[in-house]
Each structure stands twice: as structure tokens, then as C-alpha cells.
Amino acid sequence: MLRVISTTLAKSSNLAATAATASMQIGSFRKQSTIIKQSDGVREIVLNDPRARNTLSCEVMSSIFDGITKDVHDESLRCIVISSTGPVWSAGHNLKEISASSDGGHAIFSQLVDIILNIYKSPVPIIAKVNGMATAAGLQLAASCDMVVASDKASFAASGVNIGIFCTTPGIAISRVMPRMKSSYLLFTGFPINAQDALTAGLASVVVPEAQLDAETNKITQSIKEKPRAILAMGKKFYYKQLGLSVKDAYDQGTDVMVKNIGMEDAQEGLKSFVEKRKPNFNKK
Amino acid sequence: MLRVISTTLAKSSNLAATAATASMQIGSFRKQSTIIKQSDGVREIVLNDPRARNTLSCEVMSSIFDGITKDVHDESLRCIVISSTGPVWSAGHNLKEISASSDGGHAIFSQLVDIILNIYKSPVPIIAKVNGMATAAGLQLAASCDMVVASDKASFAASGVNIGIFCTTPGIAISRVMPRMKSSYLLFTGFPINAQDALTAGLASVVVPEAQLDAETNKITQSIKEKPRAILAMGKKFYYKQLGLSVKDAYDQGTDVMVKNIGMEDAQEGLKSFVEKRKPNFNKK
Amino acid sequence: MLRVISTTLAKSSNLAATAATASMQIGSFRKQSTIIKQSDGVREIVLNDPRARNTLSCEVMSSIFDGITKDVHDESLRCIVISSTGPVWSAGHNLKEISASSDGGHAIFSQLVDIILNIYKSPVPIIAKVNGMATAAGLQLAASCDMVVASDKASFAASGVNIGIFCTTPGIAISRVMPRMKSSYLLFTGFPINAQDALTAGLASVVVPEAQLDAETNKITQSIKEKPRAILAMGKKFYYKQLGLSVKDAYDQGTDVMVKNIGMEDAQEGLKSFVEKRKPNFNKK
The missing domain is CATH 1.10.12 (Lyase 2-enoyl-coa Hydratase; Chain  A, domain 2)
Structure with a gap:
């Protein structure tokens, strides 16, 4: 049974209880920037605003935080997958929000750090399922998951430096999963690397052709579900x-x-x- | 000159002195779970119980410990190789022994840690020569050697989780030689990776076709022997x-x-x- | 505009001011072991003594130190590239100088450490452009740059051990950019690895065919110059x-x-x- 248990436009204080409601709301709103659904132990957080290149707006981050932390000790939850729709997995922070912030983005950057520390703390494995570009804070989020399952359509860049914002916090994430020569290359140049390079560099756990991404992810979540x-x-x-x-x-x-x-x-x-x-x-x- | 200097069934208190004796005993016992032989400066610890998938029973670990620590300051010893017979390099701890232990396996796990700390401490390089599956504590042992020389028949898995025992101590070893995305993939899924993936991930120093494994290992030990x-x-x-x-x-x-x-x-x-x-x-x- | 601003035989106390002078001197000396030139924000330190296999003599290290530290806060300097002429990028320390030293090489080893700590401290990215063999302290220098851009003609070895000098200080550099299984393989065997293996192992940021090495390096320096x-x-x-x-x-x-x-x-x-x-x-x- 697949239940849609939350959307950004319809956040619930109790994911399980309001599943049906949120599910109904899907029909009534055209734009849900995040969809959270849970089926047979696997919760999926879908970044669902391809027109906004799945930027991590405060609202989206709030949804991700909910998706990662809510009812996480419910024994029926076994695994969390963060996926996306569209060609961009996530383009990172919402730059308009950073521009408009009165604290130089401190609260915004901290909101993502909170998510990341909760990924580490989560009792269930959290998988980034990457089928597109993950850049800047999007790269940071992917690199902070327990595993990255990527398709050959995935690419990764620490692109902030291109607009004068060095990916300092993404650098913390990627320098802990990649060799220094690769993370510094990403950080100083802003250039993207493709999925195969990401695999070689240690940023991806596994890379498969796009057509097999669902199956590969399911294989992993299934494996997790079979374990205590x-x-x-x-x-x-x-x-x-x-x-x-x-x-x-x-x-x-x-x-x-x-x-x-x-x-x-x-x-x-x-x-x-x-x-x-x-x-x-x-x-x- | 090749000398068989110890077997699990015929442990000697002085490896060099009793070499001939142990060698004779080889004929009289059909099952030696471990063979330790030394030739021209290279000591080889052969895991030799393929029917038991070369599990690291207390007896086998005791032999490995001896092989790694005995007469190690003898100047004629230049290098130690841990190899195996059969399709499984080592399947890890003996689960029956863990089941039967009165301390929840504490002494058993500690016995392997002792081996590993002595690998690090050994004055001579210690090479895992891997021509088969290395799983759980077998993976831990391989990943704790100074080098891993693997054939294309090698594979590696943190498989304990499949029977409800998370490879916590193997995780300590592999997370220090592999990128986090790869070690967590192994630990959470229990899935194996092949030799080429292990090479890319940094778990193997070098990978060669099975037919060249002896030659490649010899090239390395020869190189070591030529050095002070x-x-x-x-x-x-x-x-x-x-x-x-x-x-x-x-x-x-x-x-x-x-x-x-x-x-x-x-x-x-x-x-x-x-x-x-x-x-x-x-x-x- | 390309300016040659320093050579080993014509060191200046003010790189910018004496550029023309040093440039003229290029014609009058046939052997400059190091050439330092700067063009459009990119300073290039060229190891230019192929007959000496670009060994890091005290004089050469002094030039490299100058090239890395002089006028480094001049806003026109945006990036530093360390390249070489000939088939050997650098064969490491000058062994005759070490032999002749009265302090067992302490000052010589420390001179390179000073360079390395200043690479880390430099406000501009420093790139090793490697188109040949980098061995021992040459490997150490390359592995201590912010990025390594290598051609398929590059190779890397911790070769000191072949003459009885374990690459202890190079080991510090490479064990921080490569997996342990690879760095220990280099250190214990003295064997070289090729460019592709170096890329897989994390020692190179990017590897391209020799004919594209200039273009690839320029792409990176250009990218850096476009950033604040x-x-x-x-x-x-x-x-x-x-x-x-x-x-x-x-x-x-x-x-x-x-x-x-x-x-x-x-x-x-x-x-x-x-x-x-x-x-x-x-x-x-």
C-alpha cells in the first residue's frame, strides 16, 4: 500500500494519521515542492519542484526535516529515500531567500546542517537516489546521506563559487567522502563531474543506467527491510x-x-x- | 628451501626449530585448518579449511596470531602473506563458537583485534593474498593487512548483517580504507562487491587475473626482500x-x-x- | 603578456619589478633549473632541469619557495602552476646534497615541508601539472598541491625505499590523499603507478591525454581567474x-x-x- 503522507503544502503533525488527507490534497494542489510518501516500510522524500530546480528553500528543507525526523522511531519505518523529479536532483539553497535574509543566510545554512546531523542520527538508513544534477547544497545533502545510488544521468558540482559563494559547507560533506584532490577540484573550479567519476571518487555507492535506478534502489531498500x-x-x-x-x-x-x-x-x-x-x-x- | 613450520594441529613454540617436525606431521594429519610455511624470507599463513569456508575459529585465529607474531624479529623473516585454499578466503568468525560462548563473543572478537593490532605492529609487511570471498571478520582481516593483493575471483562482503549481526568491528577496518559511501553500502546491505569494485574503492592494492596472482604476489614480496x-x-x-x-x-x-x-x-x-x-x-x- | 619573473640563476627580491631583467637573463644563461613566469594572473613554476631529472636541490626548492610565497598577496596573482620540462616531473631530493649534509638531511627535508605548508597557506590555488614521473619528494610535492592535473604520461612512485630511504615524509602527503592500501603499496614496494591508477586512487584530480594537458590546465586556471x-x-x-x-x-x-x-x-x-x-x-x- 502506498500512502502519500505529507506534502510541502500540506504538512501534517502526525504523518501516519493524516496520510489520507494529504493524499487527497495532492489532487487539489498542482505544485507540491516536496512529496513524502511511505510504502511498505520505505519512506520516500521526493523533491518535486523541477521548475525551481528543486532548490532547498526553507519550506522544502522544512519538509525534508519532517520526512527525516517524524515518526522515525515507528517500527514500521525501515528506510528513507530522497529522490527527485526532473533533470536537477537539487540545485542547492534558494538564493533569493539567502539574498533576502537578515542574518546573511545563517538560519538557512543551519537548517540544512540540522537535516544532515539528523541523517547521521536517524535509526534507519537514508539513501540519496540521484537521477540528475546535484549542486552546491544539493551536493551537500546527497553527500551526507548514508548511501548515494546514482544513475548515469547524475552529475555533481560545487557550483556556488561560480556566483562568488564558495561551497564551504558542501565542502565539509564532500571532503569526508571523496579524496582531497577531487573535492578541491570541485570546490575551486565549480566544474561538474559525471556519475562514473563520482563513483570512482567515492561520492556514489553505486551507479547504474537510468532505466535500472528504481530496481537498484529497490534492491537496496528490500535488503534493508529484510534485516532487523x-x-x-x-x-x-x-x-x-x-x-x-x-x-x-x-x-x-x-x-x-x-x-x-x-x-x-x-x-x-x-x-x-x-x-x-x-x-x-x-x-x- | 620451503619449510612448513607450523600447522594448527601441530603448533610449535619455536617455529624455526620444529620446522622439520611440523613438516612431517603434515603427512600424518589430513585436516590442517591452517598451514604456516616459510621460504626464503617469506612466511605464508595458509587458511586451509575450505570445507569450513576458512572460518576464523579460535584455533585458526590462534594459528594466525602465532604466524604473525612468532620469531617476528628474526632477521630472516622479511614478509608475511595470508592466503587461502578454496573459493572462500575466509567467511569470518566461527558462528557456532560465538553461539556457544559465555561472554557474547567478547573473547572471540578480541582475539581478532589482537591479530589486527599485531599486523600494524609487525616489523615486516603483511599481505592479504585474496583469491576468493572474504566476508565479515574475513573482510576485516584482509582490510587490516598492509596490502591486499587480489585476483579477479576475489569478492568482499560485510555479510554479518544478513544473520542479524551488524559488521561493527569489520566496519572499523573497512571505513579506514574505503570511502564512506562504499563501506556503508557494504555494511547496510550485506551485498558483495567484486575485485574490480574493491580496487576502485581502495580496498585492494592491486587486482590481477587469477592466473597471475602468484606472480604478482611474488613480485611484491621479492621487492620487499630486496629492501633493508x-x-x-x-x-x-x-x-x-x-x-x-x-x-x-x-x-x-x-x-x-x-x-x-x-x-x-x-x-x-x-x-x-x-x-x-x-x-x-x-x-x- | 607573458613575463618571466624569476629563474634560479636570477632570483629577484621583488618579482614584479625585476621581471624584465630576469627575462633578459634567460637568453644569457643556458641552464635555468627553475623558471618562474607569470602571465595574466597565472604564475608558472617550471622545473627546468631535465638532465638532473628535476631534482629538488636546495637551490630549486628555494626557487619554488619564492614562486609560491613571493608577492602572493598581489591581487593580480590568481593561480600558481608547478610544471616541468622533460620526462621526469621531479625525482625528489638531491641525494648528493643529502649525502653531503651535516645534519642528516634535516634542513633539506624541512625546506620541502616549508614549501608544502605554504602551499596549504597560499591564498591562491596551486596546481601540479604533471607530465612525467613524480617520485619520492617529487611525489610528495605533487600530492601536496591543491590539485594534480596529470597527463597519461605521468607516473608516481615512492621510490626512496629502493635505495634504503623509506619515503616517510612523502608518505605523510600521499596517505592523506590516497586510500591506505594504495599508499602502503607505493611505500613498501617502491613500484610506480600510472596516471590512470593515480586517478582511481585519488592522487590525481583529472587525467587527460598528453596533447590535452595544456588545454585542461588552462581550463582550470581560467575557471579560477573568473572567480573572486x-x-x-x-x-x-x-x-x-x-x-x-x-x-x-x-x-x-x-x-x-x-x-x-x-x-x-x-x-x-x-x-x-x-x-x-x-x-x-x-x-x-
Whole structure:
């Protein structure tokens, strides 16, 4: 069952409860800059304003924030995908809003940082499904997801510098997933790189022909859904934590996480299924 | 001269002294889960239990630990290779042992961490020669070697999550050698990547067709043997140290290491040979 | 207008003022180990002693240091390119000088570290344009530039170990731009990797056929020249700073840098040009 549970023009305080309402509203509004729908455990945040090149306006960021944080501890939610319609995945911040802001964009930049920190904190994996250009803060958002699944139509640029705004905050995101020689190339030149270069550089987890992007994304979300939610959540949490630790500290703490994992019901079922040579029957909570 | 100096079923307290004995024992036991042999400066630890998919049982880990730590300051030892027989390089920990453990696997996980920290500490380069699947703790072991030389038959997966055990400790190893987008893909999906993807992602140092794996590995070990042992040891030690330092501190300390290196007899011979346009005649100690 | 503003044999205390003089001297000396020329905002430091394999003698390093640091706050300087003549980009330190040094090479190694720290500190992007072999300290210098633009004739090796001098300080540079499995392969074996492998490993920003190397480099320098100098300088400074910060601290500080950027005249012009759908007309200071 596919439910449309939120749109930018029809934000709900309780995603699940108002799903039907929001769904009806889709017919009545022609322009929803963001659509949030959830089906069988996978929530999809669709950037849906191709005419505005899916810019991350405050309204859109507010929707993304909702999509990433609302009811996130609901056990039926297993995975979040951020996708887009149109040739531009996201062109980054809304420059008119930045121009008009009274704080030099501080609140706007901070709003995206909030989203990013909540991506890291989210108990479920969050996937950027990229089928177009991701530039500036759009690049930053994609590079801050747990995984980037891209089609051969994807491209990436730190293009802010072209209008005199160095992609300083996007640089924080990309320099943590790409080699320095590649991230500095993007930041200093503003030039785009294509999907294959992004894959080589480590910015994309996987790249497939456009026609296979849905199938590839579904393969990954399906794989996630077959795994115990609580165990993925614990694994993800420590994964980001250990990135900042020394090898020794990481192993000291990581060993404790492993032991805790082994003690969990679904791990016990997994071990048993292995010994009994059958598929595990997870609780998935 | 090839000497078989240890097997899992015939561990020796002095590898060199009991080589002949262990060698004889090979004939009398059909199943050696690990074979350790040394020839002309290169010690090879062969994971040799393909029916058990070369799982890292406590016994096997104990053998690997011995292979990595015993007589390691013996000047005749120049390099260690960890290889395997069969289609699986190593499937990771022995799940039955984890199931049966009274401490949730703590001692088992710690045993592998001990091996890994000793790989980093070893004065000689340690190479994973991978000609098959390396999964979970097997992936962790490979990713913790100084180099990974893989054939096109190699593949890599953080597969624990498939049975409800997130590869938390393998994640520590792979997130330090691969881009985040790739390591998270492995960890969350449990999907394998092939040798070429591993090379692109930085997990493999070099990938060759299966038929050339021996030659490629030998080329590397031969190259190592031609270099002064003490100088490689000093270089390796500081290499791992500086990874955790700021650029400034690394250069401050690294410059001192360079000066110490220059003062060593073999470096003086190297410099002299360069000036005299001849091959260096190293002491190699 | 192309001006030759310095050579190793004719160093000036004021690059701009003595340009003509140095230019004249080019005719009178056949061997300039380094040529520094500046044209339309792009300064090029040409390693020009192919017979000496462009070794980084103290004299050459002194020239490079000058080329990187002199008049660097002159607003007409927008970008620095380090290129070479001949098949070897640079073979690293001058081993005869190291042999003859009374401090085990400490001053020599430190001289290169000074250059590298000034590359990071430079307000303008510094590009290694590599059309040949870069080995040992030559590799270190290339890997310490902001970008490496390489031709398919480029190759890279940490070759010091072949003469008993482990590339400890080059290792600091390359382990910060390449995956560990690749940098350790270079350091332990001394083997070269070609341009394509360097690109995959993250050591090169871009690789093109030799015939396109000039055009590719010019494309990048042209792109840099079209951007505001002060904004690139601020972006570069924080880029290197944030590499050593936690994600949280990087975003806290990076958001402030973004706000400062937005407040700058050229960013305001950039924003205005975007709204007015025209090209920005930057002050470029």
C-alpha cells in the first residue's frame, strides 16, 4: 500500500494519521515542492519542484526535516529515500531567500546542517537516489546521506563559487567522502563531474543506467527491510561514532557493541538459523 | 628451501626449530585448518579449511596470531602473506563458537583485534593474498593487512548483517580504507562487491587475473626482500603512527624519522650506490 | 603578456619589478633549473632541469619557495602552476646534497615541508601539472598541491625505499590523499603507478591525454581567474582547516564562514546576477 503522507503544502503533525488527507490534497494542489510518501516500510522524500530546480528553500528543507525526523522511531519505518523529479536532483539553497535574509543566510545554512546531523542520527538508513544534477547544497545533502545510488544521468558540482559563494559547507560533506584532490577540484573550479567519476571518487555507492535506478534502489531498500531494524540502528549509530575514534578506541568500544548485538533476540535467531541451515525469521524490531 | 613450520594441529613454540617436525606431521594429519610455511624470507599463513569456508575459529585465529607474531624479529623473516585454499578466503568468525560462548563473543572478537593490532605492529609487511570471498571478520582481516593483493575471483562482503549481526568491528577496518559511501553500502546491505569494485574503492592494492596472482604476489614480496628490513620496519611503524597525527605534527616527527633513516648503514650504502651509479648492496638487517 | 619573473640563476627580491631583467637573463644563461613566469594572473613554476631529472636541490626548492610565497598577496596573482620540462616531473631530493649534509638531511627535508605548508597557506590555488614521473619528494610535492592535473604520461612512485630511504615524509602527503592500501603499496614496494591508477586512487584530480594537458590546465586556471580572489582564498583556508575538525565543529565554524562570504561584495554581486539572470561582474579582489 502506498500512502502519500505529507506534502510541502500540506504538512501534517502526525504523518501516519493524516496520510489520507494529504493524499487527497495532492489532487487539489498542482505544485507540491516536496512529496513524502511511505510504502511498505520505505519512506520516500521526493523533491518535486523541477521548475525551481528543486532548490532547498526553507519550506522544502522544512519538509525534508519532517520526512527525516517524524515518526522515525515507528517500527514500521525501515528506510528513507530522497529522490527527485526532473533533470536537477537539487540545485542547492534558494538564493533569493539567502539574498533576502537578515542574518546573511545563517538560519538557512543551519537548517540544512540540522537535516544532515539528523541523517547521521536517524535509526534507519537514508539513501540519496540521484537521477540528475546535484549542486552546491544539493551536493551537500546527497553527500551526507548514508548511501548515494546514482544513475548515469547524475552529475555533481560545487557550483556556488561560480556566483562568488564558495561551497564551504558542501565542502565539509564532500571532503569526508571523496579524496582531497577531487573535492578541491570541485570546490575551486565549480566544474561538474559525471556519475562514473563520482563513483570512482567515492561520492556514489553505486551507479547504474537510468532505466535500472528504481530496481537498484529497490534492491537496496528490500535488503534493508529484510534485516532487523534495531540492529541496523545500533550498527549505524556506532559506525558514525567510530569514524572519529582512534583504531584502538574504536575496537575497544566496537567489541562491546558486537557483544550487545549478539545478545539481541534477532542475532540469536540469526545464529540459530545459520546452525540449522535455514533462513532467519527475524522479529525485525 | 620451503619449510612448513607450523600447522594448527601441530603448533610449535619455536617455529624455526620444529620446522622439520611440523613438516612431517603434515603427512600424518589430513585436516590442517591452517598451514604456516616459510621460504626464503617469506612466511605464508595458509587458511586451509575450505570445507569450513576458512572460518576464523579460535584455533585458526590462534594459528594466525602465532604466524604473525612468532620469531617476528628474526632477521630472516622479511614478509608475511595470508592466503587461502578454496573459493572462500575466509567467511569470518566461527558462528557456532560465538553461539556457544559465555561472554557474547567478547573473547572471540578480541582475539581478532589482537591479530589486527599485531599486523600494524609487525616489523615486516603483511599481505592479504585474496583469491576468493572474504566476508565479515574475513573482510576485516584482509582490510587490516598492509596490502591486499587480489585476483579477479576475489569478492568482499560485510555479510554479518544478513544473520542479524551488524559488521561493527569489520566496519572499523573497512571505513579506514574505503570511502564512506562504499563501506556503508557494504555494511547496510550485506551485498558483495567484486575485485574490480574493491580496487576502485581502495580496498585492494592491486587486482590481477587469477592466473597471475602468484606472480604478482611474488613480485611484491621479492621487492620487499630486496629492501633493508630495519628501514621497512621503521617506515611502517611511523606510517601507521602519522595516520593519526595532524599534518604539522606528522611532518615534525616524520622529518626526524627521515634523518634517522639517513643515518642508517643501508641508507648510506643506498646513497653511495646512487652516486656511483650501481645497485645498492644492502646489509638488509 | 607573458613575463618571466624569476629563474634560479636570477632570483629577484621583488618579482614584479625585476621581471624584465630576469627575462633578459634567460637568453644569457643556458641552464635555468627553475623558471618562474607569470602571465595574466597565472604564475608558472617550471622545473627546468631535465638532465638532473628535476631534482629538488636546495637551490630549486628555494626557487619554488619564492614562486609560491613571493608577492602572493598581489591581487593580480590568481593561480600558481608547478610544471616541468622533460620526462621526469621531479625525482625528489638531491641525494648528493643529502649525502653531503651535516645534519642528516634535516634542513633539506624541512625546506620541502616549508614549501608544502605554504602551499596549504597560499591564498591562491596551486596546481601540479604533471607530465612525467613524480617520485619520492617529487611525489610528495605533487600530492601536496591543491590539485594534480596529470597527463597519461605521468607516473608516481615512492621510490626512496629502493635505495634504503623509506619515503616517510612523502608518505605523510600521499596517505592523506590516497586510500591506505594504495599508499602502503607505493611505500613498501617502491613500484610506480600510472596516471590512470593515480586517478582511481585519488592522487590525481583529472587525467587527460598528453596533447590535452595544456588545454585542461588552462581550463582550470581560467575557471579560477573568473572567480573572486578573496572568496577563493577564504574558501581554501577553511577547507584545509575543517579537514582536521569533527563534523559538528566543522559545520559550526563553516556556517560562519558562509555568512561572512555572503556579506562580501562579490557574493552580493553574484546573488544579484543570479536573480537578474545575467553573468556576475566580479570585482575579483
